[in-house]
Amino acid sequence: MFKVAVIGASGLLGRAVVDELAAQPAWQVVGTAFSRPAPNTVALDVRDPRAIEQFVEREAPDALVIAAAERRPDVCERQPELARALNVDAVRAIAVAAHRRGAWTLSISTDYVFDGTHPPYQPDSAPAPLNAYGRSKLDGEQALTDTTDLGCVLRLPLLYGPIVDWAESAVTSLVPAIAASASVQGKAANMDAWAIRYPTFTPDVAFVIRQMLERHAAGNAIRGIVQWSGDEPMTKYEIAMRLGRALQLDARLVPQHAPTDATPRPHNCHLASDRLEQLGIDRRTPFDTAIRQVLAAFPWRGDTSA
Structure with missing residues (x-):
């Protein structure tokens, strides 16, 4: 064992x-x-x-x-x-x-x-x-x-x-702002379009x-x-756009092309995975497929309070 x-x-x-x-x-x-x-x-x-x-x-x-x-x-x-x-x-x-x-x-x-x-x-x-x-x-x-x-x-x-609340991942933490921007009285949400991430x-x-x-x-x-x-390289703005499509929301998002975070963050830290790949270790689920699995397991119903 x-x-x-x-x-x-x-x-x-x-x-x-x-x-x-x-x-x-x-x-x-x-x-x-x-x-x-x-x-x-x-x-x-x-x-x-x-x-x-x-x-x-x-x-x-x-x-x-x-x-x-x-x-x-x-x-x-x-x-x-x-x-x-x-x-x-x-x-x-x-x-x-x-x-x-x-x-x-x-x-x-x-x-x-x-x-x-x-x-x-x-x-x-x-x-x-x-x-x-x-x-x-x-x-x-x-x-x-x-x-x-x-x-x-x-x-x-x-x-x-898979999450227990929206804030558990920096990806799903964007959902409340996306949902608010799509509401009748909601304001457009600013989203970072500078830093490149690899979800x-x-x-x-x-x-x-x-x-x-x-x-x-x-x-x-x-x-x-x-x-x-x-x-799949994408900015927070691009992640939010994909989330909005997955949630079937008409989100109003404004790209921010300069860093705005109080805590400094790197621009592009793409990690090479060659060493594990050469050992035959490998699996990547496309983002659009995976995020729909996440959202399906954490029912949306328009509620972002969880």
Whole structure:
């Protein structure tokens, strides 16, 4: 029996990973959660190194996937100590416990470790984060690689997938503004048309992670840094236009061709996925197909309050 612990199993990516791995008949999955505990998860505060150590000793996983993080750039700017606790210190504590057990550790990182000026970025491209979020995730990468030689960093871009509320993904968080702009008395919504993003479907990422775990289970663990990304470049404005069409809304959207965010964000951090593709690891669902799946599973009915 191959056992995997998913740290942060209640989040956007964590849920998709658990769903994918739980479908493997010869595997056992244990998920942890903190802010959104569920009956099928183990309560774990990743800011508590002793609790992490006890969890790993008790569950004895063969591999761990770290999906817990503070991923909101604006929050990281305002609360750098929280960003460091979740994105750096927790990764190190988990890697220490996993290394002691001899378990493979996969830590999730971000395209925001780059400044967005020279895409596409390879795993060995020089990082240059522009904001506190990117800096904390880069430090988290270093924490993993400094702690264990049986580990891997997986860099990912903007994620979307099945949600529990609109705000859970930066993609679906646009829906309330889109809906308001389409209402009779609503105002047109300004949407960023400067930064280029590569929306990536969480069930696709979960499939990729499962393939990576299969290699570890077969004795061919992937180490170092790898990257995975959707292959459709689009701005927030273009994402919003596609969402409006999927929702059959006549949205009134105004493209903003210069950066307007208070937190600096990179222009184009396209991640090259060559290393995983060369290993035969690959799955990408077209955005229009995937976003319709997301919206169908989270009924619209004109309600954006959820």
